[in-house]
Structure formats: C-alpha cells, structure tokens
Amino acid sequence: MPEKMPPAYDHEQVEDKWYDYWLKEDVPSAELDRDREPFCIVIPPPNVTGSLHMGHALDNTIQDLLTRWKRMQGYAALWLPGTDHAGIATQNVVEKMLEEEGKTRHDLGREKFLEKTWEVADEHHDVIIGQLQRLGCTPDWSRERFTLDEGLSDAVREAFVTLYEEGLIYRGARMINWCPRCSTGLSDLEVEHMDDAGHFWHMRYPSPDGGPGVMVATTRPETMLGDTAVAVHPDDERYADLIGETVILPLMDREIPVVADELVDPEFGTGAVKVTPAHDPTDLAIAQNHNLDRVVVIGEDGKMTDESGQFAGMDRFEARREIVSALEEQGLLEGIEEHHHKVGHCSRCDTIVEPLISEQWFVAMEKLAADGLRAVDDGLVRFVPERWTKVYREWLENIEDWCISRQLWWGHQIPAWWCTRCNQWIVSREDPTECLSCGVTGLVQSPDVLDTWFSSGLWPFSTLGWPEETEELDFWFPTSVLVTAYDIIFFWVARMIMDSMHFMGEQPFDNVFIHGLVRTEDGQKMSKSLGTGVDPLELIDEYGADALRFALMQMITHGQDLRYSEDRVVGARNFCNKLWNMTRFVTMNLEDAPDEKIDLSQSDLSLADRWILSRHHRMLETIDRELTRYNIAQATDALYEHIWSEFADWYVELAKGDLYDPETPDRKAITQEVLRTVLSGILRALHPIMPFITEELWHRLKEDAGSIALAEFPMADEEMF
RNA sequence: GGGCGGAUAGCUCAGUGGCAAGAGCACCUGCCUUACACGCAGGGGGUCGCAGGUUCAAGUCCUGCUCCGCCCACCA
Numbered sequence: 129m130p131e132k133m134p135p136a137y138d139h140e141q142v143e144d145k146w147y148d149y150w151l152k153e154d155v156p157s158a159e160l161d162r163d164r165e166p167f168c169i170v171i172p173p174p175n176v177t178g179s180l181h182m183g184h185a186l187d188n189t190i191q192d193l194l195t196r197w198k199r200m201q202g203y204a205a206l207w208l209p210g211t212d213h214a215g216i217a218t219q220n221v222v223e224k225m226l227e228e229e230g231k232t233r234h235d236l237g238r239e240k241f242l243e244k245t246w247e248v249a250d251e252h253h254d255v256i257i258g259q260l261q262r263l264g265c266t267p268d269w270s271r272e273r274f275t276l277d278e279g280l281s282d283a284v285r286e287a288f289v290t291l292y293e294e295g296l297i298y299r300g301a302r303m304i305n306w307c308p309r310c311s312t313g314l315s316d317l318e319v320e321h322m323d324d325a326g327h328f329w330h331m332r333y334p335s336p337d338g339g340p341g342v343m344v345a346t347t348r349p350e351t352m353l354g355d356t357a358v359a360v361h362p363d364d365e366r367y368a369d370l371i372g373e374t375v376i377l378p379l380m381d382r383e384i385p386v387v388a389d390e391l392v393d394p395e396f397g398t399g400a401v402k403v404t405p406a407h408d409p410t411d412l413a414i415a416q417n418h419n420l421d422r423v424v425v426i427g428e429d430g431k432m433t434d435e436s437g438q439f440a441g442m443d444r445f446e447a448r449r450e451i452v453s454a455l456e457e458q459g460l461l462e463g464i465e466e467h468h469h470k471v472g473h474c475s476r477c478d479t480i481v482e483p484l485i486s487e488q489w490f491v492a493m494e495k496l497a498a499d500g501l502r503a504v505d506d507g508l509v510r511f512v513p514e515r516w517t518k519v520y521r522e523w524l525e526n527i528e529d530w531c532i533s534r535q536l537w538w539g540h541q542i543p544a545w546w547c548t549r550c551n552q553w554i555v556s557r558e559d560p561t562e563c564l565s566c567g568v569t570g571l572v573q574s575p576d577v578l579d580t581w582f583s584s585g586l587w588p589f590s591t592l593g594w595p596e597e598t599e600e601l602d603f604w605f606p607t608s609v610l611v612t613a614y615d616i617i618f619f620w621v622a623r624m625i626m627d628s629m630h631f632m633g634e635q636p637f638d639n640v641f642i643h644g645l646v647r648t649e650d651g652q653k654m655s656k657s658l659g660t661g662v663d664p665l666e667l668i669d670e671y672g673a674d675a676l677r678f679a680l681m682q683m684i685t686h687g688q689d690l691r692y693s694e695d696r697v698v699g700a701r702n703f704c705n706k707l708w709n710m711t712r713f714v715t716m717n718l719e720d721a722p723d724e725k726i727d728l729s730q731s732d733l734s735l736a737d738r739w740i741l742s743r744h745h746r747m748l749e750t751i752d753r754e755l756t757r758y759n760i761a762q763a764t765d766a767l768y769e770h771i772w773s774e775f776a777d778w779y780v781e782l783a784k785g786d787l788y789d790p791e792t793p794d795r796k797a798i799t800q801e802v803l804r805t806v807l808s809g810i811l812r813a814l815h816p817i818m819p820f821i822t823e824e825l826w827h828r829l830k831e832d833a834g835s836i837a838l839a840e841f842p843m844a845d846e847e848m849f
Numbered sequence: 850g851g852g853c854g855g856a857u858a859g860c861u862c863a864g865u866g867g868c869a870a871g872a873g874c875a876c877c878u879g880c881c882u883u884a885c886a887c888g889c890a891g892g893g894g895g896u897c898g899c900a901g902g903u904u905c906a907a908g909u910c911c912u913g914c915u916c917c918g919c920c921c922a923c924c925a
Contacts, residue, residue: 135885303923321922328925346925359925393924401925409923469924483923519853519920526921614920649861651918682873683862688854689918691861695874702887713884761863765872780884 133715133828137708139672142824147261149823155199156266158206160603167203168604169195170588170637171267172612172620173275175214176249177221180259182646182654182692183613185664186684189677189817190611190643190760192265196816197755198608206604208591209260209267211253213276215539215580216310216318220476222248222538238537238575245538259665264673264819273591275583276540283590284540284583285557287631291491292555297532299544299553301487303409304531305472308430308444309479312535313488315579316528317619319481321470328467329452330398332460333358333375336383341375342367343462345397347469348407349455350448353380353436354425357403359414362388364399378460379451380437387418406485426482444482489533489542489576497524499629500622508635509625512758513686516617516642523618524626532579539577546572585623588636605632609639617642641758644689646680651691667697674818675701681764681817703768704821707814710776711825714803717787718829726801734786734795737802740779743770744806751813764817771810779806804829 150156169191174184195207222245223233233241253274260267273280291297305314329349334341342358355377360367370386377384391414392401405415406422415422425436432439432447439447455461472481501524503509504517511517533542545554547563554560554571562569583590588607592600606628612621621640628636648654654661667676678700683690728741747770754763779802786792786799808829815822 133884136887137885344925348925351925391923396924398925403925408925410925411923413923470922515853522852522921618921685862688862693861693874696861698887699873702885705885705887709885709888711884716884765863769872776885777889781889 133708133712135709135712137672137705137821139674139704139820143262143264143668143673143820146820146823147264150266151269156207156268157270158268159204160599161204162603164202164204166604166608167195167198167205168208168607169206169609169611170208170591170607171210172610172616173210173212173273173584173587174256175212175217176252176256177214177217178252178656179255180664181656182662182664182680184259185263185676186643186646186680186690187611187613188260188263188265189680190641190684191267192263192819193677193681193760193816194609194611194755196266196819200812200815204603206271207265207267208271208273209257209265209269210273210275210587210591211256212584213249213274213539213580215534215577216312216314216476216536217580218245218249219536219538220310233537241537262665262668262673264677266819271591275580275587279593280583280586280590281540283586283594284578285543286595287582287586287627288543288578289555289557290631296492296495297489297555298492299487299489301485302490302529302531303412303483304486304488305481306428306484306486307474307477307479307481308428309477310474310536311428313486313531313533314474314481315531315581318475319472320475322473323468324471326467326469326471328397328465329455329461330463330465331378331455332462333377333384333402334460336374336376342370342386342400343398344400344402346402347467348448349451350432350439350444351404351407351425352377352402352451353432353439353447354404354406354423355380355382355384355402356405356415356420356423357384357418358386359389359392359401359403359411359418360386360399361392361394362390364392364394367400378458379439379454385418385420387414387420389414389417391417407483409483412485422485424485426484428484428486430482488531489544491530491532493527493529496626496630497527500524500626503625503629503635509637510639512639512641516614516640519614520617520622523622530579532582533574533576534579535575536577539580540583542574542576542578544574546574548572581619581623584620585627586631588624588628589632594631606635607637609641610637611641611643613645614642615645639758643684643686647689647691649691649693651689654692662692667694671697671701672704672820674821675704678703678764678818681760682768684761686758703772704818706772706776707810707818707821707825710771710780711807711811711829713780714807715828717783718800718804721800721804722797726797728798728801728805731798731801732794733798733802736779736782737798740775740802740806743774744809748809748813767810767814767817771814775806775810779803 171191172187174180191207195205199205226232236244288297305316305319307314326347328345328347330343330345331349332341332343344358346352358375360371367386371388372386374383374385391410392399403411403414403420405412405420406424407426423435425433426444427433430444432442432444434440436447439450442450452461473479474481501521504520511520543555545556545560547554547566547568549566549568550563554564560571563571586594589601589605592598592605594601610621624636628634646654648660652660664676675697679696683696747766750766751763754766783799783803786795789796808826811822811826811829
C-alpha cells in the first residue's frame with residue numbers, strides 16, 4: 129500500500145528526490161545506438177557571467193521538453209550541455225569586481241587576472257548547472273563542454289588556421305569600432321546605436337586669403353584636429369568655386385583642400401563636410417578617393433594624441449568642450465543646434481565607441497555568407513517561424529568582414545606568432561618554437577584573443593568532437609533543432625550555419641526554433657541592473673519547477689516576446705495540485721480493483737468511457753502534431769484542457785456513480801480500468817513538461833496497481849492502453 | 850532611410866476563410882458536495898485599431914491609413 133497522499137501537493141517533498149533518481153538511473157545519458165533514430169539538441173551555452181534568468185528557464189525548458197518527448201518516443205535523444213566563456217562579458221564582470229577594490233586588470237597582470245577569471249567562471253558554472261538541475265533539465269551531463277576546454281580550443285585553432293590557409297582570415301589595418309574603456313576592438317554587432325541627444329556645431333574654415341572660406345557642421349568637433357580636407361558634392365553650385373581651392377583648419381593652422389565627392393549629401397547640414405579620415409568611416413572612404421592624409425588625433429585610450437596641438441593629452445570629451453570654446457573665441461563658431469543622432473556604444477560597458485583605424489584580424493565574409501545563404505535557399509536549415517529567414521538573409525546579404533581579434537585577456541589567444549626577423553606572422557596548429565622561414569627562435573604570440581563568438585560558431589560540431597572524426601558526429605550531426613531567442617540570430621545562429629557549411633559541408637541543425645524574450649508584466653526588458661529581473665530559482669522554491677515550466681510553456685508564442693506574470697505560475701501550481709488530487713482520488717478508488725488488467729477493447733464500455741477514451745486519444749494526437757510544429761503552447765493547452773475540463777470535471781465526476789454503486793461490480797471494474805488507463809496516459813503525456821510531479825504520481829499509481837503491470841515509465845513508445 | 854512584428858473581453862494572450870469569437874487571470878452569484886477552496890457549479894463582459902476591397906462567407910485574404918514595439922543602416 130502506498131503511503132497516504134496528503135491533500136495538497138508539496139513540490140519540496142518530490143523534486144530533489146526524483147532528480148537524484150534520474151541521475152542514478154542515467155536518464156539524461158544518451159546512448160549512441162544505431163538501432164534508434166538520432167535526435168540531438170546542443171544547448172545554447174549560457175555565459176559564465178552570472179546566474180540564469182527567466183529567458184534561460186524558458187529556453188532550457190523547451191529543450192528539456194523536446195528531448196524528453198523524443199526520448200519517450202524511443203529516439204536516441206542527446207541533449208548536449210555546456211557553457212560559454214563569454215570573452216568580453218566575463219572579463220567585464222571580473223573587471224567590475226576589481227574596480228570595487230580600486231584595481232584594474234593591469235594591477236594583477238595577465239596571468240593573475242586569468243586565474244581570478246577562472247575562479248569566477250567556475251563559480252558561475254556551478255551555479256548554472258545547479259539551476260538547470262533544479263529546473264528539472266536532463267541534458268547528458270557526461271558530455272558537458274566548455275568553450276575554453278581543451279577539445280574546443282583545438283577546434284578553434286583548427287578553424288582559425290584553416291581559414292587563414294584558405295585566405296579567409298587576414299590581418300589588416302581597417303576602420304573598426306574601438307571601446308576606449310575595454311581598450312579593445314569590437315565587431316559591428318557589439319556596438320549598440322543609441323539615439324543620443326547631441327549638438328550640431330557649425331564652424332567656419334576660412335580661406336587662406338582671409339575670405340569666408342566654408343562653413344562645415346559636425347557632431348564631433350574634437351575630430352576637426354585631424355581634418356585633412358573639406359568635401360562637397362560635385363554638383364553643389366554653392367561650392368563650385370571652392371573645389372580645388374584650400375581652406376585653413378582653425379586651431380591647427382593647417383591648409384587643407386576642398387574636394388568634390390559623391391558621398392557628400394548636399395541636403396544635409398551645410399553641404400560641406402569636414403573630412404577626418406582617421407576617425408570616420410565615410411571620411412576614410414572620401415580620403416581614399418582623393419589620396420588624403422590621415423591624421424590620428426584620438427588614441428586608443430580615448431585621449432587626444434600628440435597630433436592634437438594644444439589639446440594633446442585631453443580626454444576626447446574635454447577636448448570637445450575646449451575646442452568649441454576656442455572656436456567661439458575666434459569667432460569661428462557660427463551656430464549650435466540641438467541634434468538627436470545615433471551614437472555607437474559598447475554593448476558591454478556602454479562607453480561611446482570611437483571609430484579608429486586599427487590593425488586587427490578579420491574574417492572575409494563573402495564566401496562564408498554565400499554558404500550561409502545556400503543553407504536556407506536549399507532548405508537545409510528551416511527557421512521556425514519562417515519569417516526569421518528573411519532577417520537572416522538580409523544580414524548575410526549586406527555583411528562586412530568580421531573583426532575577430534580582441535585586445536582582451538579572457539579567451540582563445542590567437543594562434544599567430546610574430547617573427548621579428550622576417551617581419552611576418554606565423555599561423556600554426558602547433559605552437560611553433562622557431563620561425564618556419566628563417567629559423568629564428570623566441571617567437572612572440574599575438575597577445576590578442578578571439579571574439580567569443582568565434583568559438584560559439586563551431587559549437588554544434590566542436591562539442592561532438594570535431595575536428596576529430598568521431599562516432600558522435602557521424603551519428604548525431606547535423607543536429608535536429610536549435611532552440612534560441614531572436615536576439616542572437618546574427619551573433620550566433622548565422623555564424624554556426626556559415627561555419628558548419630564551410631567546415632562540415634552540411635547544416636549544423638535542420639530546424640531553428642526562434643522564441644521571444646521574457647519581459648516583465650508591463651513589457652519592460654528583464655534586467656538585473658534595472659532590478660526588473662525575476663529569479664527562476666525563487667519561483668521554483670515557492671511554486672515548484674513543474675509550475676514554472678508549465679507556465680512558461682503556456683506563454684510561448686512564435687518569436688513574439690512574452691510577458692511574464694506570476695499569476696501564470698500560480699495557475700500552473702494550482703494545476704499541479706489538481707493533478708495531485710485527481711491521482712489521489714483515483715488511487716483511493718483503485719484499492720479494490722481486480723488483480724487482472726481488463727482489456728478495454730473487449731469490454732462493454734459506457735458512453736462516458738468511450739467519450740473520455742476518444743478525447744484522450746485526440747489529445748495525444750494533438751500533442752504530437754503541435755509539438756512537431758513547435759506549437760508548444762497549443763500542446764500545453766491541449767493537455768490542460770483535457771486533464772481539467774474533460775477528465776477531472778466530467779469523467780471523474782461521472783465515474784463516481786459507478787464507483788459508489790455496490791450493485792454493479794462489473795461496471796465499477798471497467799471504470800477503474802478506464803481511470804487508471806487515462807490517468808497513466810495523462811501522466812506520460814505531461815511528463816516532458818512537468819517531469820517531477822508526473823514521475824511521483826506515476827510511481828504512486830504503479831504501486832497502487834499492485835500486480836497489474838503498467839507500461840514502463842517514462843517510456844511511452846509502448847502500448848498506451 | 851530600409852525591414853519586421855503587434856493592435857481580439859478589465860489584464861496577458863490563443864484563434865491554420867465557414868457552426869452563435871475562445872482560454873487563463875480578474876470580476877459577479879451560489880456552494881467547505883468525504884480528490885482538490887491551489888476547489889466546485891453558474892454568470893456578466895468583445896462594433897476582433899480605422900477605411901475600403903475580394904468572397905456565398907473575413908478576426909482570418911488584398912490595399913491604404915493610424916498608433917505601439919523591435920531590428921538593421923557610415924548621413925557628417
């Protein structure tokens with residue numbers, strides 16, 4: 129006899145027990161079994177920058193649900209877990225910790241700083257794994273990976289060297305986004321363009337003969353110190369006479385030419401553009417058309433360089449103020465307008481980025497992008513919902529080369545060594561001890577590390593063993609589905625597809641299921657720093673993991689952001705209680721059930737029996753159909769509706785008549801069989817969403833069934849009835 | 850400047866051209882009926898953003914517009 133069930137479900141009595149049981153029973157482990165169909169999901173590796181938020185809870189519940197569902201259907205289902213070192217993000221977290229002690233990373237030095245970062249990363253890793261387990265997630269822990277572990281580092285090196293050998297990675301001086309605070313180059317994606325309130329300063333560059341010269345307008349007066357020309361549109365009649373002439377650059381007393389260039393928009397500002405080739409991408413393009421000099425006036429530290437005359441050494445924004453007042457004193461400032469414009473900020477530390485010409489490593493994107501486009505054009509990768517394909521396409525069609533080197537410490541150091549004698553880079557799979565050309569020893573490795581997304585791009589195959597030709601790759605690759613939010617389609621999804629097409633010759637995954645972001649009840653972004661974040665663990669403590677999972681799965685929409693509301697979790701907790709009490713009722717009424725299982729297909733079923741069995745079948749079909757289409761909320765709702773409105777409200781109520789009538793023992797036996805059959809089917813179907821309570825209730829039901837064998841739980845590929 | 854998404858009950862949202870538009874929460878009225886008050890039975894509440902059009906039939910398809918949100922882009 130099972131112990132008596134209390135009248136309310138208490139998740140705390142259940143959850144840890146079953147997670148330990150799953151580990152003991154090896155439930156998460158995926159067996160490479162060629163007699164079964166492969167199914168594989170690789171986790172979007174959480175950053176080891178902190179703990180998991182609601183978005184992770186959502187994303188990982190979906191993956192756990194899909195994995196459990198496939199596992200129950202008999203697939204060789206692998207959900208491969210891991211974490212991401214998250215280069216710049218983690219480095220920033222550690223730098224902020226040091227800042228509180230009044231230190232910078234340079235006070236520690238590279239080695240000590242990395243030691244500290246490993247400590248922080250390990251700590252966060254353990255928190256993250258604990259959180260996934262509390263959530264009930266069952267990825268195959270024996271295959272867990274980290275983007276900085278040995279195997280993945282080998283994969284990174286293999287990818288880098290191969291691309292270099294193919295001429296797809298090159299080093300060059302190009303204009304990039306520079307964060308003076310992080311003191312590193314950034315990729316275009318790592319810059320957030322924010323609509324900042326600024327000013328539009330109109331200033332006059334007079335003619336050498338003392339004439340009026342030309343009026344230019346700028347939002348960044350400090351760059352004027354590096355001007356080497358003024359540009360106007362070739363067809364702009366206002367300035368026709370000036371083209372080919374020169375003007376005097378104020379404050380620097382430099383004579384600079386007026387050039388004509390199609391890139392100038394005559395409608396904007398004064399129609400005359402000050403040209404600062406070293407600090408603006410458009411200006412650089414103009415400079416290249418006219419062979420203009422580049423004068424670097426802003427350094428990597430965000431301070432004015434020695435080329436800045438009297439402003440040398442000033443912070444760039446201090447210089448801006450000083451220059452404006454200096455121009456004003458000289459009567460050359462002819463107007464200030466309020467001006468809202470997009471200003472690039474470092475996505476990690478919010479500092480205003482500075483466009484600089486810098487020597488960096490780049491990935492040439494043209495060929496890779498073509499491969500990436502082919503993947504969707506040939507239907508190798510399918511986005512769900514389909515509309516994201518267009519977003520993906522448009523990004524790839526307009527892509528620029530990718531700056532992959534970072535002047536940071538936390539990450540994969542670039543496998544390139546400088547030979548001072550030959551003045552060339554040696555890029556190699558093995559750490560070279562001497563120059564391959566001249567044999568000189570004492571080569572120095574580039575101190576730079578790779579953009580963190582370089583390693584994540586390889587994730588779907590590096591985690592399965594690439595560049596080794598492993599059995600795992602052969603069996604599980606391409607993986608089945610990638611589950612992620614839309615905000616990293618460019619950063620990550622696109623790069624995985626390109627890399628996979630390039631290195632593996634096939635797609636990394638057949639489907640990409642894109643979901644939205646979890647927002648607060650009033651639609652704000654959830655953010656720890658804004659205090660709008662909700663900690664999934666607190667909800668699990670209060671309502672249980674199953675309630676949280678169920679609520680999240682009910683809220684999923686296709687690529688639409690979802691608003692989190694605690695009411696949903698309360699509702700899901702109530703649903704758990706309903707389920708608990710349904711099972712309590714059924715087990716109480718099964719105590720005197722016959723020892724022999726009744727074959728319902730040979731029984732004289734009542735209308736109610738036939739109705740609930742048919743509804744039950746319909747529900748199972750709906751689940752399968754909707755999950756196949758990634759309509760997770762629809763599947764979840766179908767369960768809820770069937771369990772509560774059909775089974776509990778109607779069948780269980782109707783069953784009471786038969787159960788309590790001593791005159792009709794045959795009827796009662798059939799009813800008992802139907803109750804047991806439908807309830808066990810419900811528990812199985814619900815298990816991928818609510819694994820803890822269903823496992824508990826299943827075992828209670830099974831115990832109660834005595835000698836009658838129920839199909840093994842949670843395997844559902846056996847006969848349901 | 851380009852692109853995308855949304856606008857359906859007080860709130861959050863389902864709704865895959867066709868029975869009288871749905872759910873959860875909230876609200877109202879009864880019920881502690883021995884599985885469950887985290888519950889049961891019942892109820893009120895919507896000109897489906899606006900204007901046209903296609904169709905026997907439109908919340909659903911087409912066109913235009915309004916408002917909200919997001920993404921991309923080197924307009925100084």
